[in-house]
Amino acid sequence: MASDPGARMAVELIDIHKEYGPLKANQGISICFAPGYIHGILGENGAGKSTLMKVLAGFTPKTRGLIRIDGSNTEYQTPAEVSRLGIGMLYQEPVDFPVLSVLENFMIGQTRGFWLNRMATQKRFESLCLHLEFSLPPETPVQKLTTGERQQLEIIRLLSLGANVLILDEPTTGISSFQKETLFQALKALAKEGKTLILVSHKLEDIERLCDRVSVLRKGRVTGEMERPFDTETLLKMMFGSVPSPLKPSQTAAGAPLLNMENVSATGDRAGLRGCSVVIREKEVVALAGLEGSGQGVFLRLAAGLKVPTSGAIRLQGEPMAGKDCIAYQNKGVTFLPTSRLEEGLITGLTISEHFALKASHGFRVRWNDAEQQAQARIEQFRIKGKPGMPVESLSGGNQQRLLLSFLPDAPSLLLLEKPTRGLDLESTLWVWEHLYHYREKKTAIVFSSSELEEILMVADRILVFFNGGVIRDIKTAQTDVHDLGRAIAGKA
Amino acid sequence: MSGLEWILLLSGVVSGATPILLATLGETLTEKAGFVNLSLDGTVLLSAMVAFMVAFETQNAILGFLAACLVGALVAAVVVLFSLWLGQSQVAVGFVLTLTTRDLAYFLGNPYTRLHGPQFSTFPIPFLSDIPVLGPIFFHHNWMVYAGLALIGFCWAYIYRTPMGLRLRAVGESPKASFARGDNPAKLQWVYALAGGVLVGAAGAAFSLCVKPGWGRPQGAEGTGWIALALVIFGGWHPVRAAAGAYLFSLLQVLGIYFQGWIPSVPAQVFQVAPFPLMILTLLIIAYARKTATQEAARRRLWMKSFLDFFSGTAPSALGKPYRLESF
Ligand SMILES: Nc1ncnc2c1ncn2[C@@H]1O[C@H](COP(=O)(O)OP(=O)(O)OP(=O)(O)O)[C@@H](O)[C@H]1O
């Protein structure tokens, strides 16, 4: 609980060091956060932003350094002490209780006393939801929510805790541009009330829109600070050392039909999928746009054979796929990359090498040397910041994504990617797409979902707009723009 | 069978279930926190022995009961010590302890075999015990039986209706998130392991001071701990369902005795072991109920859905995996 709601708190980090064994994640970072301001922390993947914030939130002990709150030195070991001080944090990867309901998740950590007051809590929860225009079903288990919705829940919870210092680690990765707008309004209002806000992001546009000042991190050090008005070029140089070069457009004519969906319906997500008829051709890059859970996830899982349609027909390379399982889809070269990295894609607790060993080993013997070499090669090729022996959960978010991409087969026929660049910084995003474009030479079709309109417009040939479980638009990228697309996503097509 | 006989039978089921019920509720509490105490079976025996020994020496059943609870807590404390603090496997430590405590019980209890000692006497609850049928079944017992009954409701309310219970479920689901929300996962786990241990100790006392008074070898309490562990799963980690399982098991046992009388041609052992395969069957049903295909099929059939819902408990996600705080 916040010690004194409405109190203005200044937080100073002085010469913070954090070392994970030989790896230096933070090397002498000093930043001053003032009340009433929205302070951005900008930096490329693996710069050490999350580490610094976890130190501030008491989740990770620092190696060295000083934290000063309102001018007095403060030592703490646990998030409990920190939340009593009035500091709350939204973690980058959801830290919640998947089996428990939304409302229970909301309550944990903020209810004391003898009896759970569900009614009152639910009222507060619903009014907060309404305020931010989030729609979260209180009784649903959190594991049925999308990653974005889980972040929304955390944001609401933190607001309800009444923290004076709010740390948001990448709060915009999982929400739509509309929800982003409402969230930003809410954050601005909170800053006006005198709260100290820290927004961690690798997205320049978010920082530029919202923040009053920004500190840029690179390789564990502060490489620069800037106040409004920001200069994009300078910020990019601080982030990456140089301005990344833009993506080279790659236009190729679409080939033969690869995937046919005829009037397909299925359950799942919130809205399911209804009466979807779509043709995907070879060499095409197709974006699935839409609000969280409007049917994109179901579409991708249907196309991967992970879900069975309740009605309609799916054909792959002309062959009807009714009654076939996902192995049959895989044999036809369909590859699916889900969004929740640590839950569906990677195995927590195993190291990078062990992941390669899993992929490569047949028979009884694990070929550790091969796996290690392969891991090392891929780490270099995909420029992953990590060592073969590191467990995957200790990689930074962006590097986990790079690792997942490095597992993709050489020549798939259809690549299904769920938010492939979620959490990736600009340089990495460009790098990933350049990498993905190479697949087109092998006739691969790429279907991806994304909540970033800029990304969609930059890389896709064709866009399918999902709304409430249906495809309401099927349009060539050249024939639309940000504004038009934004309206379509909101259902105003 | 006459009505009176039925009432007697059910009354026997209610009182006979008490030890298993207490042990099951205790283990449910412990496992809800994500901690596994496998030492149940031996602990029940040891605490039964200690309860009788202390009660015999002091001629005071209450003291015996308290000593048993202490023994339960102590054994749980040993599991906690080795697993939470010394980083050993909970399963291994619990398993070794279950064997150790069992031998210890028979070794220390030797001088006390087949003696007559104090026990808890029947205390019919005024007015309630006069209700026809229900009165004799539920309200004509000793206080441990009542305590067991009350504890079902208490556990349920505690786990699902109080903030403390919510934190308990939270730590069992994700100690990491629990830590991030300001709790101390290790502390919560040892607290509930000890609380569960106290109940397991009480289960032992319920044997030697009520259900099967006295001490002997073999004691009737053997196997109780294992059944309790199975019942926790049967109950889907839900105290009320686990309690229902305890009564079901008790019913099967009592029926076994009756059937033996009715159908003497079937060997007695069949009825003695029948409850065990029945338990395995329920475990199968539970596993089946969780399949999505089954749930899709049940969507259209109401009775099937409610049936499946009853069995669809899931284990706390972090069960048996202690959380290590990030080291400096
Ligand atoms: N628990 C850990 N053990 C070992 N190394 C870690 C651990 N957590 C983070 N690291 C390393 O510390 C560095 C900084 O990681 P951090 O998560 O802070 O990056 P970030 O700036 O948040 O990046 P992103 O934008 O991808 O989220 C990375 O190289 C990462 O691999």
Ligand SMILES: [Mg+2]
């Ligand atoms: Mg991060």
